[in-house]
Amino acid sequence: MLQEKEKAVADYDINDVCARFSKIYTGAISDVLDEMGYHNQVLPSAIQALTMDQAVVGVAMPVEGHPTDSQDPEEIFVPVLEMLGALTSGDVIVYQPHDSLSAHIGELSAESAKFRGARGAVIDGGARDIDYILRLGFPVFCRYRTPCDITGRWKLESYGQPVQIGRVAIHRGDFIAGDKDGVLVIPRAVTLEVLQKSEEVVGTENLVRKAVLEGVHPVDAYRTYGRF
Numbered sequence: 001m002l003q004e005k006e007k008a009v010a011d012y013d014i015n016d017v018c019a020r021f022s023k024i025y026t027g028a029i030s031d032v033l034d035e036m037g038y039h040n041q042v043l044p045s046a047i048q049a050l051t052m053d054q055a056v057v058g059v060a061m062p063v064e065g066h067p068t069d070s071q072d073p074e075e076i077f078v079p080v081l082e083m084l085g086a087l088t089s090g091d092v093i094v095y096q097p098h099d100s101l102s103a104h105i106g107e108l109s110a111e112s113a114k115f116r117g118a119r120g121a122v123i124d125g126g127a128r129d130i131d132y133i134l135r136l137g138f139p140v141f142c143r144y145r146t147p148c149d150i151t152g153r154w155k156l157e158s159y160g161q162p163v164q165i166g167r168v169a170i171h172r173g174d175f176i177a178g179d180k181d182g183v184l185v186i187p188r189a190v191t192l193e194v195l196q197k198s199e200e201v202v203g204t205e206n207l208v209r210k211a212v213l214e215g216v217h218p219v220d221a222y223r224t225y226g227r228f
Contacts, residue, residue, distance in 0.1 A: 017191070024195075024199065025179060029198045035197075038187065040168055047183055062094050064163045069152055092121065094170050095121065104154065107136070111136060127144075174186060
């Protein structure tokens with residue numbers, strides 16, 4: 001069964017799936033994940049969008065790094081450039097930097113990622129060049145902002161390999177969804193199932209909303225539709 005799900009996910013149209021997920025709020029997706037037994041899929045609440053109107057959906061490209069005192073450009077910049085060059089259309093860069101000092105994305109990285117088809121970045125760390133990134137229209141969710149560059153402070157050590165942020169394990173190919181409420185991770189094998197169920201939840205909640213606005217008692221609406 002797992003192999004069949006993985007094959008189905010590999011065959012999906014990323015643009016279609018992103019378009020459909022972009023119409024669904026993360027609260028509905030989170031409820032579906034809970035109901036399916038995936039209880040640890042929401043990233044730490046401190047990771048938020050640069051602005052309240054930003055949202056992101058796409059396929060996870062995990063990135064991991066650690067603090068360093070190296071100032072060697074080959075050691076610091078080349079791994080980042082290799083990662084950016086490996087991005088494909090629909091990707092969302094997901095950073096676990098294990099660092100609280102540096103900006104792990106800036107204008108040129110965001111520009112390069114967007115050019116290669118990436119849909120945004122989610123960082124358990126920092127960002128800089130915020131004005132430029134906002135003008136670029138590249139969604140960035142991060143923990144903090146800082147002007148500090150990575151030189152002498154941080155280096156990328158791997159990409160495309162699993163990382164863990166908070167209680168959430170993120171693998172290459174998992175699906176990322178983020179909006180005003182925060183960011184969550186959908187395991188690759190159940191992406192399409194979660195999408196379908198989430199669409200059904202949104203439809204049902206629309207019926208509940210309509211019933212309540214027509215005067216139906218909230219308890220009766222809940223008992224009728226099974227949601228509230």
